[in-house]
Structure formats: structure tokens, C-alpha cells
Amino acid sequence: MQSYSIKTLLEKGKEVALQEVSIHGWVRSFRSNRFIALNDGSCLKTIQVVVDFDKFDEELIQQITTAASLQVVGEVVESQGKGQEIEIVAKDIKVLGVAASEEVQGTILQPKAHSLEKLREQAHLRFRTNLFGAVMRVRNALMFAIHQYFNELDFVYINTPIITGSDAEGAGEMFHVTNFDLDNLPRTEDGKVDYSQDFFGKATNLTVSGQLEGEAAAMGLGKIYTFGPTFRAENSNTSRHLAEFWMIEPEMAFYNLDQNMDLAEDFLKYVIQYAKDKCPDDLAFLAERYAKEQSQKPADERSELGLMDRLDYVLNNRFIRLSYTEAIDILKNSKPNKKGKFKYPVDGWGVDLQSEHERYLVEKHFKTPVILFDYPQEIKAFYMRLNEDGKTVRAMDVLFPGIGEIIGGSQREERLDVLDERIKQFGIDQEEIWWYRDTRRFGTVPHSGFGLGLERLVLFVTGMGNIRDVIPFPRTPNNAEF
Numbered sequence: 001m002q003s004y005s006i007k008t009l010l011e012k013g014k015e016v017a018l019q020e021v022s023i024h025g026w027v028r029s030f031r032s033n034r035f036i037a038l039n040d041g042s043c044l045k046t047i048q049v050v051v052d053f054d055k056f057d058e059e060l061i062q063q064i065t066t067a068a069s070l071q072v073v074g075e076v077v078e079s080q081g082k083g084q085e086i087e088i089v090a091k092d093i094k095v096l097g098v099a100a101s102e103e104v105q106g107t108i109l110q111p112k113a114h115s116l117e118k119l120r121e122q123a124h125l126r127f128r129t130n131l132f133g134a135v136m137r138v139r140n141a142l143m144f145a146i147h148q149y150f151n152e153l154d155f156v157y158i159n160t161p162i163i164t165g166s167d168a169e170g171a172g173e174m175f176h177v178t179n180f181d182l183d184n185l186p187r188t189e190d191g192k193v194d195y196s197q198d199f200f201g202k203a204t205n206l207t208v209s210g211q212l213e214g215e216a217a218a219m220g221l222g223k224i225y226t227f228g229p230t231f232r233a234e235n236s237n238t239s240r241h242l243a244e245f246w247m248i249e250p251e252m253a254f255y256n257l258d259q260n261m262d263l264a265e266d267f268l269k270y271v272i273q274y275a276k277d278k279c280p281d282d283l284a285f286l287a288e289r290y291a292k293e294q295s296q297k298p299a300d301e302r303s304e305l306g307l308m309d310r311l312d313y314v315l316n317n318r319f320i321r322l323s324y325t326e327a328i329d330i331l332k333n334s335k336p337n338k339k340g341k342f343k344y345p346v347d348g349w350g351v352d353l354q355s356e357h358e359r360y361l362v363e364k365h366f367k368t369p370v371i372l373f374d375y376p377q378e379i380k381a382f383y384m385r386l387n388e389d390g391k392t393v394r395a396m397d398v399l400f401p402g403i404g405e406i407i408g409g410s411q412r413e414e415r416l417d418v419l420d421e422r423i424k425q426f427g428i429d430q431e432e433i434w435w436y437r438d439t440r441r442f443g444t445v446p447h448s449g450f451g452l453g454l455e456r457l458v459l460f461v462t463g464m465g466n467i468r469d470v471i472p473f474p475r476t477p478n479n480a481e482f
Ligand code: 4AD
Pocket: 168, 169, 208, 209, 210, 211, 232, 234, 240, 241, 242, 243, 245, 247, 249, 250, 405, 406, 407, 408, 409, 410, 449, 450, 451, 452, 453, 454, 455, 456
């Protein structure tokens, strides 16, 4: 007898009619002591199992409650009822794990609407819900597409270290890694913590980015990408920030910034298209949720486009490319700026852009994704290539509707003398990154790369509003449960 996932079984449909099959899953509902809706996580849908209760023990029937796990053997038949092509007439039912009704009542497994906050509090159970199941399957499709995309283009997937001694972004938002006894720290003569006695013989931290090591790899392998967890101890409790998130960082030797932008745009379109092709049911479900959520928002915050339209919008439009300087002009003269509607007024060249500004450009002004480039050097990292003007660097940020920055990248400074100047400006210790400087000493080449925050991409594709709802177990300030 053949064992099937519910997804495969429903795909086969009538093709398997009259066959005896075995399936596993969790009970979503048991209607009239006769119809079990069973789900196994392989897809959004449930399969209907028809139970002739005369043929089963009363005791067994009573154990078939919401959230219980079952193995069902039965015959596939064409369904009499509406809503499904096939169903299963149960011959044998095994209850693998019971779920006491009184206990289920207090959890998100109870079949009724639950808030996203409540789902988060029970993150270990939310994999059972339609909503989180759909988000996770879309996330999975995106991750697979990311690997496929780079693989098709002959990029080499490399793993950069999670424990590092450097602060790639220079923002100092790092989690320390140590095996010191924190109540009894060794000190140097001048009273500072003596890291030379620490596990690695120096101060180390969780990586904020694999880029620097990625660059070293690209200097031999040509085109590489990393895809791993990154950690930032920034205390920003927003719907766009996590303390632990997954980042995809391609790095390409011999690429200039224009080629970098071309790649970023092509890449985003490819993975979004893949998710659309692969997850139509999950996305239809998420689109419905998105529409409902939007309809409850005040008119001026409501998105004009539905979820699927928003995806198509990205797929069918060329991303606008705009210099930081041009963006500042637009923002300075924009209505919200003149009317004092921005929380951070744009008063001149050199200010860092906030997500309200990014979203204004994308959602109101251009109504298409935007790639901003050539930012002031002061507000970007040390490794970005200095332009002829001596004030801007070859940075690029890809801005998306509803999200703001989804990708950050740049052409890198490949000239050692200029790099050294920047290292000095930023107060970085030359000795510390001697190996990074070496990559500019032995056959340096123009090169570029970028970083995509996976969860920001998942937010965009699923239409979810909070980044905590698109990662299995979110890490944010004051929250490391599970
Ligand atoms: O712009 P960021 O800081 O760029 C870098 O780290 C570069 N080293 C990347 C590179 O050129 N190889 O981060 C890149 C992306 C952002 O655009 C955003 O999507 C995401 O990472 N990101 C975060 N996502 C969730 N939570 C956070 N706290 C994030 N910080 C950045």
C-alpha cells in the first residue's frame, strides 16, 4: 500500500481513485463525528477523511479531536461533497497522539481567529496554523530559488564564519562571543578585560555580515555567494528589524556598480517569480489575508495594490535608478517634507535616509522599486568605492514598496591607498584587517556585491506586516524564548 503526503495525493486526484492509501496528519476539525479534515503541512489544503462511526470503537472516535495526530488507511474515492475532488473512506485509523480538548482550548490550535501576537507567544505551535504554514512554505520556496538562481549562474556557494573578530559594517552593534566566566573576568594591568586569555586569544563576536570574507573568496573564485545567519545587537524594536536574520551576500570579481544593480534586479525578479509559480495556493491565501488587513487600515495608509498585483508590479517594472543627490532634491521639495509630515525632516544633502523617506520615493513618487546609488561617504561603510567627487561612494540600496530597504550593496574600494585612507578615517585598526588589505595587494580587481535580508524579502512576498511573523523563532530585544 502506498503512503502519500496530502499534497501529492490531492495533486494526483482522481488518478488514485479506488486505491488504498496510507496518510498521516493532524486533525483540523471533526465534523458530525463523520468528516475529519486532516492536514500534514505539505500544503495549505486538508484532505477529508470520511468515517463510518458504526465501524469504529466509540473510544477511538472520542480520541479524534482537533490537534490529535493520526495515521489513516483508507480508499480514495471521488468526493460527493463540494470543495474537494477526492476524499478518503477510512478503513483503519490509528491515533498516534491524543490532544486533550480542554488543553487545546487554551492554545492557538483551537480553530478560530487568533492575533499574530498570540501566535508569536506560542511560536512552537504556530507551524500548525494555516497562516504560518503558508508563510513558511513561501519562505522555503524563496530560499530554494535563491540557491537555484546563483547555481544557474555558476556562483560558488561558500560559508563564511559566524564567529569573527571583525565588525564588517563598522556599526559596533555586535554580540560578544566568549567562554569567560563573566563573574570573574581576567583583567589587564590597566583594568580592561584581558581578551588575550579568552577562547580565541582575542575579542570575538557574532558576525554582522559575511561580506569581508566573501570578498576574499571572490578574489579567487570569481563569483560567490554566502547565505547564513547574521546578528545585530541594534536596539531597534521595529517591524523590519531582527537581532538574528538570514542574509544572502553575492560577491563578484570584475563587476562594477551597474552590473551589481543589474544582478540585484534580475535576482529579485527571479526569486519572486519562482515563489509565484511554486506556491499559488499559499499566496492566494496570503493575498486574502492581506486584503482584509488593508481594508481595516485608515485610507491614507492603505496599499493601493493587492498582494498579487504588488508582486506583478515588481516583476513587470524596471527598477528606477536614482542618485542619492537626486533623491534628496525630490524629498526636499516633496509635499510631506514641506508640510512637516516626515518625522525626520529632509533639510539638506548628507542626511541619512529613513524608511519613511525610502517609502515615499517608492510608494508615492515613483510607484516602482527604486535603486538609490552614490551615497555620501560619511553615512556608508568603509569598504565602499570612493567616487571621483571625493564625497560620495559607490553604494546602492534597493528600495521596495511596504518595506523600504531590502538590499544594501556597493562596488568595493579596490585601490589599497584609497582603502587605507578610509580605514584611517573610520578609525579602524589596520593590523586587525591585515588579511582584508592583502586582498588588495595581490592582483586587486574591481568588484561588487550586495546583501539581501531574507526576512525582508519574505515580508514583501507574503504581505505580512511584521518581520517576527516570517521567521520561525524570532530574536528581538527582550525576546529569545524557545
Ligand atoms: O545594508 P546592510 O547592513 O549591508 C551589509 O551588511 C553589507 N555587508 C551587504 C553586502 O554588501 N554584502 O544589510 C543588508 C540587508 C539590508 O538591506 C536588509 O535587507 C537586511 O540586510 N537587514 C536586516 N534584516 C533584518 N533585521 C535587521 N536588523 C537587518 N539589518 C539589515
